[in-house]
Amino acid sequence: MLDILHRIGVTSSPEAVYDALTTIDGLAGWWTEDTTGDSEVGGVVRFRFPPGGFDMKVLETKPAERVLWEVVDGPEEWIGTRVRFELKQEDDYTVVLFRHLGWREPVEFMYHCSTKWASYLLSLKKYVETGTGDPAPRDVRISNWH
Amino acid sequence: MLDILHRIGVTSSPEAVYDALTTIDGLAGWWTEDTTGDSEVGGVVRFRFPPGGFDMKVLETKPAERVLWEVVDGPEEWIGTRVRFELKQEDDYTVVLFRHLGWREPVEFMYHCSTKWASYLLSLKKYVETGTGDPAPRDVRISNWH
Numbered sequence: 645m646l647d648i649l650h651r652i653g654v655t656s657s658p659e660a661v662y663d664a665l666t667t668i669d670g671l672a673g674w675w676t677e678d679t680t681g682d683s684e685v686g687g688v689v690r691f692r693f694p695p696g697g698f699d700m701k702v703l704e705t706k707p708a709e710r711v712l713w714e715v716v717d718g719p720e721e722w723i724g725t726r727v728r729f730e731l732k733q734e735d736d737y738t739v740v741l742f743r744h745l746g747w748r749e750p751v752e753f754m755y756h757c758s759t760k761w762a763s764y765l766l767s768l769k770k771y772v773e774t775g776t777g778d779p780a781p782r783d784v785r786i787s788n789w790h
Numbered sequence: 791m792l793d794i795l796h797r798i799g800v801t802s803s804p805e806a807v808y809d810a811l812t813t814i815d816g817l818a819g820w821w822t823e824d825t826t827g828d829s830e831v832g833g834v835v836r837f838r839f840p841p842g843g844f845d846m847k848v849l850e851t852k853p854a855e856r857v858l859w860e861v862v863d864g865p866e867e868w869i870g871t872r873v874r875f876e877l878k879q880e881d882d883y884t885v886v887l888f889r890h891l892g893w894r895e896p897v898e899f900m901y902h903c904s905t906k907w908a909s910y911l912l913s914l915k916k917y918v919e920t921g922t923g924d925p926a927p928r929d930v931r932i933s934n935w936h
Contacts, residue, residue, distance in 0.1 A: 759797055
């Protein structure tokens with residue numbers, strides 16, 4: 645099994661980052677504007693992008709510390725994988741350790757998703773720090789796959 | 791063994807991207823301004839950043855297609871790992887498949903390097919497309935680890 649890993653630091657409180665990861669408005673502020681559903685544990689959040697989207701079941705949330713999702717619908721390579729955010733305070737930063745766990749093969753789509761996650765996590769940082777992120781469809785274009 | 795994967799698309803020729811990966815001036819244009827050494831096969835290129843740096847031995851180059859380095863000096867976690875760039879044309883893009891191969895453990899530094907590589911690869915894209923990248927020390931700050 646293969647994982648995508650990332651680490652960013654946000655100059656804000658763990659609570660503010662946690663809100664951006666666990667509310668529909670927060671998620672729409674940095675990942676994709678077209679975010680709907682139920683972000684409580686056991687609920688399913690639907691993230692839609694111009695070319696398609698993902699449905700995430702919320703498996704676990706721990707205020708200011710951790711969020712865990714399981715992909716229940718979306719591209720075949722994503723189904724059954726998990727996305728985890730772990731938060732901790734360090735210096736004046738809330739550090740976010742991100743892991744997209746359980747890829748079965750290092751397909752080219754995994755290369756793409758890794759870079760795209762980095763770009764969305766920088767959007768999360770910007771959103772929490774300034775109030776404005778770069779969610780889809782205004783996200784940073786990184787290649788012909790968008 | 792664990793790898794960092796990324797994929798970007800550059801709206802330029804494979805030859806132009808290859809030059810940015812295989813000349814000292816090119817590398818200094820997107821990764822770190824403080825780049826010196828011998829970028830021919832068998833040579834060692836020294837990349838220096840404010841907090842330290844990496845020495846890469848050039849193992850393989852194939853014009854417009856592939857570059858492979860081995861880390862011969864730098865942080866302990868990097869020594870012996872390899873960095874590979876594979877290039878191909880798709881639509882109007884030169885697609886870069888990047889792989890930093892052979893991490894022994896998913897240490898927090900690997901999370902950081904993954905995000906940082908994404909940010910430097912977007913700098914490579916910008917450098918080749920516009921002539922100006924964001925190399926260290928003018929690179930994008932992503933956290934308390936810079």
